[in-house]
Amino acid sequence: MSAAAAAHGAGSRRRFKPDRDADEWHGRYVPYDLVKEFLIALLVVILLVVGLAVVFASPDDKPVTIRSWSNASPVDFAQTAITELDGTSGTGSYGPPYNTNGTAQSIGFFAPAKWAGVHHPIDTANDFVLGPLATLPNDPQVGAAVSEYRAASPAQQAAWTAAYEKAVADATWQNGALKVPAGDYGPVGTIVSGLTSMARSGALDGALLSSRQFYGTDYTKPLLFIADGQYLASLADHQHLSGDQWGMMNETGNWPGQAWLWLYTLWYQVPPMKTSSNADLQVFSIMIILTIILALVPFIPGVRSIPRWTRLYRLIWRNHYREVERPPGTSGARSGAGPPKVPASV
């Protein structure tokens, strides 16, 4: 049978749509060594990969630890620690899946994060500050401060932390200690100083690992704590990795990154996503819709006609068209996929 494959077997008359249907091939077949082609391609890829690896290697910037952060930038650490204690940090006020302290992103009624709920519960005051400090065995002063803080009323706690959060904005680091302007912080000053010392010693890194077991592979808590500070972001900004720098597709140094994320990161650079607090959900929704469109291109009128309109196919199959469009009578013209040639076989 020679007709549109779409009408294949149906026997019924169906209009041939050039962007949906294709003729069956009744023209020439030529030898084509697939296995040889594959092995040559494999060899070329291996040589290219080895060449690129030898010449350019690959990036491996050392991770930030809470220890390295608090030593490099102790004031930033202390300023972050107080926001973890009073729950105003990024994680503390995040909402689902970490807690219920923030509003999940939504588009109108569509709020999938809210529907999914809390799955990795994090209470920053206890998980990031008070809990780790309670594991310090030989520091009665800090222990007493933690007890005093826990025993205080929520209103009292809020008054202390609010006062300290304001004061710590002007804190400095002098002679290995945090200098914060004096004020009525109750035990909060001791707590934050204690946590800063603990962080600088490296003990906080271990205390934050989610699992209270020997082996751990979940770094959610230390990662979120580090990401709440300014230090990680400033390093990333320096490396051109921030969201507003198209950072998603970039790599440290000069290596190429995930260039295939260009469209995804593009949407974050344009209004309204650029400034929206629901940007992530908006961008994800756009990308999901675009991906569905890409997958369904064969069925979308107009979009599926672009290849025929752009006529790039004439170049790709130029030999074929040269052959089938030869004026009749010229030797060498053979029937290919051209339509009005003979009905051929059934």
Added chain:
Amino acid sequence: MPVLAMIGSLVGALVDLGGPGHYVHWGFIQISWGNLIVIGLMAIVFILAIALPFPHRGGDDQ
């Protein structure tokens, strides 16, 4: 593995890409040279793949 060890220890990286990144700014578009080169090469290779004649033309008839 010994071969890999040899290559690995001989050449870390002939060209060090680890320095400060280089970026192209064009309006609101920012792109690293690394990504720009990769995308540019993709376009060039695509054009060449269409434009260059494919070697085994004219096989025999079936």
Added chain:
Amino acid sequence: MTVTDPSAHSTAADPGVAADRPEDADQWTAKVRAAAVGALPPQKLLPDRQPAYVASWIYVFGVTTISALIVVIGTGMLLAIMGPNWWHVSSTGLFVNSLHLWSVEIFFFAMVIHLWGKFFMAAWRGRRAATWITGVVTFLVSVGAAFTGYLSQQNFDSQWISTQAKDGINSTGVGAIFNVTNFGQMLMWHIVLLPLAVVVLVGIHVLLVRLRGVVTPFRARTVGDGPPGDDVTTTATGEVTA
């Protein structure tokens, strides 16, 4: 070779045969084999000839993508042998990591050119939409596989990418089960689930290509025709009615 392997001679004799013995015809195994061999006989599965129009460099990018995928998986296996920490402390390990990274770059490089080529050939025509769709899904899953690779590096990149990406994933609700800051979970997705998905999808994609064959060119312009391919009605028997 002895003749003790019954499947050998039966397939050779008649690829579509249901069973070696008539009494086995109801066997599920025999039916599955008959259906498989019927749909994709060896000559169709691994053909040595292609239609004459299959003559362009654009056709090599599918197989180049598969070649790169093989190198990606091979170098990933080398990394797996020594474990996730190895490449941070050994120059050999770093070199293997470099091989892994650059094979991924080439994988996407070839895959995107393959996609562009197939788009401009409208390769979904003639009941080939499923081939196109599996290709798009493969691309999508590959992006996920690469992404979880970046998260599994245990370096500054992983920290930054995971803490940034969490907001996107969390906003969709998927963060409830897919926690990008959980290294162990991301490593498992990267080295088990997603590579398996990519390989299976590529397998289906290639089988679909073999099943339907390489798409034929748009109809040529011939004397008296309008624009190429337009307004020609055919019937199942191939007669041209307008």
